[in-house]
Amino acid sequence: MSRIIKINRLKNSGFQVLGIIGTLIGLVLLAIFIGDILMDGLTRIDWDFITSLPSRFPEKSGIFTAMMGSIWILLMTAIISFPIGIGAGIYLEEYATKSRLSKILEINISNLAGVPSIIYGLLGLEVFVRILHFGSSLLSGSLTLALLILPIIIVATRESIKAVPQSIRDASYALGASKWQTIQHQVIPASFGGIMTGVILALSRAVGEAAPLIVVGALAYVPFAPKTPMDDFSVMPIQIFNWISRPQHGFIENAAAAIIILLIITFGMNAIAIYLRSRWQKRISW
Amino acid sequence: MISVMTNEENKVLNTNLLIPKTDPSKDKDYKIRTEHVDVFYKDFQALKNINLKIRPYTVTALIGPSGCGKSTYLRIFNRMNDYIEGFRLEGKVLVDDVDLYKDKVLLERLRKDVGMVFQKPNPFPKTVFENVAYGLKIQGVKDKHFIQERVEHALKQVVLWNEVKDDLKKNALALSGGQQQRLCIARTLAVEPNIILMDEPTSALDPLSTGKIEELIFELKNEYTILIVTHNMQQAGRVSDRTAFFYLGELVEEGLTKDIFLNPKKERTQNYITGRFG
Numbered sequence: 001m002s003r004i005i006k007i008n009r010l011k012n013s014g015f016q017v018l019g020i021i022g023t024l025i026g027l028v029l030l031a032i033f034i035g036d037i038l039m040d041g042l043t044r045i046d047w048d049f050i051t052s053l054p055s056r057f058p059e060k061s062g063i064f065t066a067m068m069g070s071i072w073i074l075l076m077t078a079i080i081s082f083p084i085g086i087g088a089g090i091y092l093e094e095y096a097t098k099s100r101l102s103k104i105l106e107i108n109i110s111n112l113a114g115v116p117s118i119i120y121g122l123l124g125l126e127v128f129v130r131i132l133h134f135g136s137s138l139l140s141g142s143l144t145l146a147l148l149i150l151p152i153i154i155v156a157t158r159e160s161i162k163a164v165p166q167s168i169r170d171a172s173y174a175l176g177a178s179k180w181q182t183i184q185h186q187v188i189p190a191s192f193g194g195i196m197t198g199v200i201l202a203l204s205r206a207v208g209e210a211a212p213l214i215v216v217g218a219l220a221y222v223p224f225a226p227k228t229p230m231d232d233f234s235v236m237p238i239q240i241f242n243w244i245s246r247p248q249h250g251f252i253e254n255a256a257a258a259i260i261i262l263l264i265i266t267f268g269m270n271a272i273a274i275y276l277r278s279r280w281q282k283r284i285s286w
Numbered sequence: 287m288i289s290v291m292t293n294e295e296n297k298v299l300n301t302n303l304l305i306p307k308t309d310p311s312k313d314k315d316y317k318i319r320t321e322h323v324d325v326f327y328k329d330f331q332a333l334k335n336i337n338l339k340i341r342p343y344t345v346t347a348l349i350g351p352s353g354c355g356k357s358t359y360l361r362i363f364n365r366m367n368d369y370i371e372g373f374r375l376e377g378k379v380l381v382d383d384v385d386l387y388k389d390k391v392l393l394e395r396l397r398k399d400v401g402m403v404f405q406k407p408n409p410f411p412k413t414v415f416e417n418v419a420y421g422l423k424i425q426g427v428k429d430k431h432f433i434q435e436r437v438e439h440a441l442k443q444v445v446l447w448n449e450v451k452d453d454l455k456k457n458a459l460a461l462s463g464g465q466q467q468r469l470c471i472a473r474t475l476a477v478e479p480n481i482i483l484m485d486e487p488t489s490a491l492d493p494l495s496t497g498k499i500e501e502l503i504f505e506l507k508n509e510y511t512i513l514i515v516t517h518n519m520q521q522a523g524r525v526s527d528r529t530a531f532f533y534l535g536e537l538v539e540e541g542l543t544k545d546i547f548l549n550p551k552k553e554r555t556q557n558y559i560t561g562r563f564g
Contacts, residue, residue: 167408171470174364174404175421175477176397185424190411 034263041256049257054221054239058250063258066239068225069138069218070207070265073235076142077149077206078199085150085202086195089157094183113151120148121215129216136217139229144212149202156198160191193280197273204269208262210237236262317342317481317511318363321378325358328372332358334535336377340528342480345503345512347526347543349519351558354532356515360483362386363513364400365393381481398425401474405486407466409458409473414441414450417458417469421477440476444468444502464495471502482506484514488521500525519559523547531555 052062092109096102124144134140164187172182188195213235220242222234236258243255318340325333333355340346348356361367362379365386379386386396398421409417418437427433437454441447446468450456458469467487474482484503488496503512503525516522522529523543530540531554539546539555550556 165408167404167406168410170366170404171408171410171473172420172424173369174366174397174402175424175473176394177420177424178394181424185420186410 037256037259037263040253041258041260044253044257045260049254050261053223053225058243058246058248058254061243061251061254063236063239063254063261065222065225066234066236066258067261069222069233070235070262072138072226072229072233073142073145073213074203074207076138076229077145078203080142081146081149081153081202082199084146085153085199086157088150089154089161089195090183090188092154093158093161094179094187109151109154113155117148117209118211118215120144121212123147124212124216135230136219136232137230138226138233140216141213141218141233141235142229144216145206145209148209148212149206152202152205153195153199156202157191157195160194160198161187163194164190193276197277197280200269200273200276204266204273207235207269208237208266210235210241214238316340317382318513319378319380320359320362321380323359323362323375323377323379325355325362325367326372326374326376327370332535336537338530338537338540340511340513342511343507343509344527345507345514345525347522347529348513348515348532349517349522349529349558350532350538352517355535356530356532357485359532360485360513360515361402363481363483364397364402365391366402368393394425398477399479400481400483401477401479402483403467403471403474403485403487406490407463407470409461409466409469411457411459413455414458414461414469415454418473418476421473425477436476437472440472441469443475443506444472445498446472462495464491464498467491467495467499468502471499475506479510481511481513484512486515486517489517496521519547531558533558 049062050067051064052060053064054066055061088109092102092106096105121144124140124147128134128140128143129136134143168186168190169182172186177185218238219232219234220238222232226233240255240258240262243251243258246252316339318338320336320338323333323336324331336359348359350356358367362375363381363386367373367375375387378388381400384391410420412420415437418440419433422433422436438447438451441450446465449465450461450469458466461469467490471482471487488499491499500521503514506512507527514522514526526543528541529543529546531538531546531550531552533554539550539552541551546555547559550559
């Protein structure tokens with residue numbers, strides 16, 4: 001009897017150790033990576049680095065054009081994907097009848113979330129750059145990224161709408177509310193925290209993408225920050241990739257510094273998402 | 287009054303809220319009449335040939351074992367069954383002589399006139415005030431003073447006012463279960479219905495809260511026609527004037543509550559009430 005208990009306890013602590021190792025591997029690797037980047041790049045970050053245009057001399061080079069490109073891309077992608085993604089999510093969850101067609105739609109939206117980003121790049125190149133003649137512009141880039149993150153936003157929207165209990169909808173209908181009034185006044189406010197979390201996480205993925213934008217025609221060297229949506233552009237991941245592939249050591253430092261800034265942006269966005277989620281959960285517990 | 291859609295009525299929707307409720311003495315004999323009502327969910331027949339007349343300003347208890355169709359019967363009056371897939375109704379459901387399923391009834395208006403209280407308290411995750419004001423707001427009432435007054439009146443009707451008046455901005459989910467259910471009743475009263483449907487309104491509540499709700503039902507009877515589904519025989523006995531016993535989709539017996547409980551005419555009713563089955 002006691003032998004079995006001992007074995008079970010041993011198994012338990014064995015699994016615990018395994019779990020700790022698994023957790024630590026991820027954390028340690030991240031720490032090493034961040035530490036390495038910080039050592040290489042921290043001394044390089046100053047106001048000049050942020051406000052300078054790219055140059056062939058590493059010490060004169062700055063991140064300004066790429067950063068402005070990323071900000072433009074981020075905002076435009078948000079503006080494009082937000083209404084479409086949320087609209088589609090609401091439609092699928094609240095209005096669409098559960099027919100075979102809607103099931104096929106649902107499965108394929110989930111499939112789209114798994115399509116490699118470079119494929120979206122090719123789609124963007126053909127549709128936005130060539131057929132619609134938007135050129136290798138910010139508009140083409142952000143439309144492409146919007147397509148890329150739409151499935152994520154749609155799925156996040158649907159999941160948070162699903163979490164709103166039917167009893168709330170019933171209560172609203174029973175008071176004489178129409179479907180749209182119910183969605184507008186009850187369903188959306190109750191699920192907004194979850195929707196925003198999904199949107200922000202999707203955008204933080206978009207801001208780190210390089211592959212689809214390279215295909216669409218984003219440039220590694222842009223001498224000026226973009227001023228209109230139709231301008232040529234570069235983004236930070238592309239700039240980083242470009243600098244890393246240069247032989248001079250100075251560019252490696254630049255790349256590390258740019259990575260730090262990109263990380264600050266994405267971590268910041270994730271922090272906002274986590275904050276929103278926790279605040280939303282605190283406010284609403286069914 | 288149950289309203290049938292006309293363009294003019296549509297326009298004066300808001301002012302309609304100000305019209306006082308009709309005098310009891312002027313009302314016709316029956317507020318609600320159901321004639322030969324059959325309800326189907328796809329192939330399943332949930333209600334079989336139900337004939338029942340209900341007088342205004344009375345409380346009618348609907349009793350019977352689970353799945354007997356009493357909730358389905360309750361929900362035909364605000365057409366909440368319409369959302370269930372495969373729902374089909376035959377026969378006549380008349381409220382104030384308007385056939386809810388034949389005449390062109392505006393669902394939004396119908397549900398203003400026929401309020402509903404659910405089994406589990408389901409306040410909106412908003413403030414106490416917003417909960418009660420919601421029904422008015424969705425009808426387009428903008429007058430803040432009017433809304434304020436109506437909210438206060440409704441909360442006083444359900445005897446919740448003294449408990450929440452100092453903090454109307456409190457989240458309704460922070461109230462106790464019994465308070466939440468009274469809030470849900472207030473929310474229903476705020477839009478001035480004339481019929482109130484209650485679907486086991488106290489089954490999720492403790493005895494003390496249950497007692498308060500029962501007292502409230504007794505009070506509300508003076509102004510509203512109430513239908514209440516309940517599994518609690520004592521409750522049916524305490525609050526209702528008449529009782530209808532449903533079994534397997536059929537209306538077995540209907541009559542004065544005391545007759546149903548003391549001298550039921552049918553054996554099945556007798557068996558159910560004495561707890562021999564169900």
